[in-house]
Amino acid sequence: MLVACASCCPRAARARADRRRDRRRRVACRGARSGTRTGHAAAGAYSEAQAKRGEARFVDACSGCHARDAHGGSDGPSLAGVDFLSAWDGRSVGDLFTRIRTTMPQDSPSSLSPDAYIEIVAFLLRANGFPANATDLTRDPALLKTLLLARTR
Numbered sequence: 001m002l003v004a005c006a007s008c009c010p011r012a013a014r015a016r017a018d019r020r021r022d023r024r025r026r027v028a029c030r031g032a033r034s035g036t037r038t039g040h041a042a043a044g045a046y047s048e049a050q051a052k053r054g055e056a057r058f059v060d061a062c063s064g065c066h067a068r069d070a071h072g073g074s075d076g077p078s079l080a081g082v083d084f085l086s087a088w089d090g091r092s093v094g095d096l097f098t099r100i101r102t103t104m105p106q107d108s109p110s111s112l113s114p115d116a117y118i119e120i121v122a123f124l125l126r127a128n129g130f131p132a133n134a135t136d137l138t139r140d141p142a143l144l145k146t147l148l149l150a151r152t153r
């Protein structure tokens with residue numbers, strides 16, 4: 001089950017909105033609910049509008065192999081859900097961004113603009129249950145490194 005950091009820690013979510021680069025976001029929700037290993041660092045890291053733009057780009061460039069809802073098909077693995085999150089558990093949003101930017105679309109790697117790739121990452125965060133916030137995810141590598149993909153166990 002996914003736990004929405006923003007809803008389990010309203011105070012942390014507000015602090016996050018105020019100070020986007022606050023590295024403490026990484027541990028802001030740790031232990032906020034019993035049974036969770038840590039909060040979701042990537043929660044609140046993107047905006048809904050950005051994810052919407054990313055969805056349109058994903059449909060254009062990625063859905064042929066990964067399906068429109070990112071759950072995968074015969075030509076590409078699922079990019080949303082338990083299996084994907086298990087594979088990426090503990091790795092950073094920056095790692096995911098780099099992986100996509102340098103290797104996808106598989107038939108034409110690095111063919112999109114950097115902004116298009118970051119919007120697609122926002123869409124994938126939404127597809128994996130990370131809640132949105134008010135501000136867009138940026139391409140700042142230092143920031144992307146602090147945002148971790150995590151799932152509850």
Ligand code: HEC
Nearest residue numbers: 061062064065075076077079084087100104105106107120
């Ligand atoms: C021509 C088919 C094709 C297209 C188009 C494509 N992919 Fe892929 N993708 C694959 C295949 C096949 C794999 C698994 C092999 C690999 O990892 O390279 C994969 C793997 C991935 C992975 C790694 C999955 C994991 O579990 O680690 C990500 C992330 C990804 N794709 C994202 C994207 C995104 C985002 C786009 C659009 C910009 C895209 N792909 C377009 C075929 C495709």
